[in-house]
Amino acid sequence: xxxxxxxxxxxxxxxxxxxxxxxxxxxxxxxxxxxxxxxxxxxxxxxxxxxxxxxxxxxxxxxxxxxxxxxxxxxxxxxxxxxxxxxxxxxxxxxxxxxxxxxxxxxxxxxxxxxxxxxxxxxxxxxxxxxxxxxxxxxxxxxxxxxxxxxxxxxxxxxxxxxxxxxxxxxxxxxxxxxxxxxxxxxxxxxxxxxxxxxxxxxxxxxxxxxxxxxxxxxxxxxxxxxxxxxxxxxxxxxxxxxxxxxxxxxxxxxxxxxxxxxxxxxxxxxxxxxxxxxxxxxxxxxxxxxxxxxxxxxxxxxxxxxxxxxxxxxxxxxxxxxxxxxxxxxxxxxxxxxxxxxxxxxxxxxxxxxxx
Numbered sequence: 001x002x003x004x005x006x007x008x009x010x011x012x013x014x015x016x017x018x019x020x021x022x023x024x025x026x027x028x029x030x031x032x033x034x035x036x037x038x039x040x041x042x043x044x045x046x047x048x049x050x051x052x053x054x055x056x057x058x059x060x061x062x063x064x065x066x067x068x069x070x071x072x073x074x075x076x077x078x079x080x081x082x083x084x085x086x087x088x089x090x091x092x093x094x095x096x097x098x099x100x101x102x103x104x105x106x107x108x109x110x111x112x113x114x115x116x117x118x119x120x121x122x123x124x125x126x127x128x129x130x131x132x133x134x135x136x137x138x139x140x141x142x143x144x145x146x147x148x149x150x151x152x153x154x155x156x157x158x159x160x161x162x163x164x165x166x167x168x169x170x171x172x173x174x175x176x177x178x179x180x181x182x183x184x185x186x187x188x189x190x191x192x193x194x195x196x197x198x199x200x201x202x203x204x205x206x207x208x209x210x211x212x213x214x215x216x217x218x219x220x221x222x223x224x225x226x227x228x229x230x231x232x233x234x235x236x237x238x239x240x241x242x243x244x245x246x247x248x249x250x251x252x253x254x255x256x257x258x259x260x261x262x263x264x265x266x267x268x269x270x271x272x273x274x275x276x277x278x279x280x281x282x283x284x285x286x287x288x289x290x291x292x293x294x295x296x297x298x299x300x301x302x303x304x305x306x307x308x309x310x311x312x313x314x315x316x317x318x319x320x321x322x323x324x325x326x327x328x329x330x331x332x333x334x335x336x337x338x339x340x341x342x343x344x345x346x347x348x349x350x351x352x353x354x355x356x357x
Contacts, residue, residue, distance in 0.1 A: 004353035005033045007072035011058070011088055013235055014279060015078025016045035018108040021160035022076070023051055025342055026349070035070050041235050042078075059088040059095070066092075067099050073356045074349065079105035079116040079133065082200060083124075090119065090128035102352055103130035108161070109279055110140055110305035113147045129153065132348075137337045139305060155348065156341070162286050163340035165264060169287055172268040177261050181230070183269070188227045191266055191284075192216045193275035194234050194242070206299035207318075209276065210241055215296050215315070216274050217249045229254045232266050232280065277304040285312060286338065311336055 008023050010016045016038065027034055036053045038046055046053035059066065075096050077089045089105065096103045107116070117133075118125045126148060135141045135154045145151050178185060198208035213231065220229045229252055231242055239256055246254045257266060263280055267273065273284035273291045284291040285306055293307035296318040307314035 003031065004073040004349075004356070005035070005071055006349070007066075007070050007075045008034065008036045008077070009059075009075065009089070009092060010038050010046075010078035010080065011040045011042040011086060012078060012080040013041045013045040014108045015080035015089075015106075016042045016049070016051075017161040018106045018159060019076070019078055020046065020049050020051055021164045021340060022106065022345065025160075025346070029342075029346060030349070032349070032353075035072070037066070058086065059091040061087070061091045061094055062098075063091075064095055064099060067095060067101065072096075072101055073353050075101055075103045075130075077103070077105050077130070079107055079130075082112075082115060083118055083120045087119070087128075090117070093128055093130040097131075102132070102356060104132040104134065104155075104348075105130045106134045106157075106160070107136055107140060108159070109277075109282070110136065110143065111277055111303040113140075113144050113149065117149070134158075139309070139336075157345045157348075158340040159338040160340040162282065162338045165283055165286050169264050169268050172265050174269050177265045177269050180260055181255055181257065181269075183228065183255065188225060189230055189270040190216075190220060190227045190272040190274060191230045191232055191270040191280070193232050193263075193273060193278040193280035194237055195276055195278050196234055196237060197276060204300065205295065205303070206297035207276075207295055209237075210245060211296050211318075212276050212294045213242060213245050215294055215318070217245060217252070217254070219274075219315075220252055221249060227271070228252065230257055230266065230270060231255070232257045232263065234278075235259070275304075281312065282306060285336070306336070309336075 006026060008019055010019055023036060026032060036046060036051055037056050038053045039055055043053050043055055075092060077092055079089060081089050093103045114126060117129050119127050132155055133153050134157045135144050136159050137156055141154050144154060192213060194209050220227055231254060267284055267287055273281060273289050274294050275281045276295055281291045281293060291312045293304045293312060293314045295316050298316045302308035306312040
């Protein structure tokens, strides 16, 4: 086995999630020296999932200090940060290229491809690219090449977090989760997975999270059954804007979920999952749950891959017509593949390190 040092990094919770199974696989199946770096919500997620993480500061462009300390032969990161909010992933790729160190980034989602690899300025579109990108599957490859990303960079290793989700979900104690949330054992539940749409995109999509939540609550209020709504906030969400809407539907006894339970625990106790373009819709789909994308007034290409390709229902009406009973379009004939190709990933690392060590 080739010897070498691997450095993993993420500062976002979704990015940490997609890397954790890959990190654990490398630690279990190889003798490589592994360092995991992060900060903020990414570091918190690593720690929560039992991954030893070294806390660092945001990475500056041109600062080679981390590379001098850890001497990595390969750097593997997430690709989840918006450039106007954090550039550490991009700076790591840039700094590593200057030092002759190969890099690879894992996508966690099928959206926002170009912005993941661009700088803040318009002239910096696709200015920050790692040597390799795990584009997950053929859908990701097609989308990314259409965005202008060179196909030779793209690898299809699947989505490690989604691939491990069913096993994680099977361990959830549903009774305990309901008890923590104060919900009766037999109560039917529908989940709304929120995102910080307004903060990141304004109204460029034609809606924000409050529009979608309002429509979700109206649909719940018109439901024939007695379904209690859960609203799962994103870790960066402030609850005040949501509470104003939920107060209008107090009779439904909505429950705001912050960090009391994990996303997979939420998914296991609900019957239906609604959202806009959240990864939780894909997680629900992977677990065999009913998933619906609510994007009222959508005026751009659908950013949710499952509804864009017809795997799940999409609601774009801005009025609460009787859409809960409408069936989605027939799904495509091919499966939505996301299984983590563990052996292919390990072989890639081995071959890359052979070329560098």
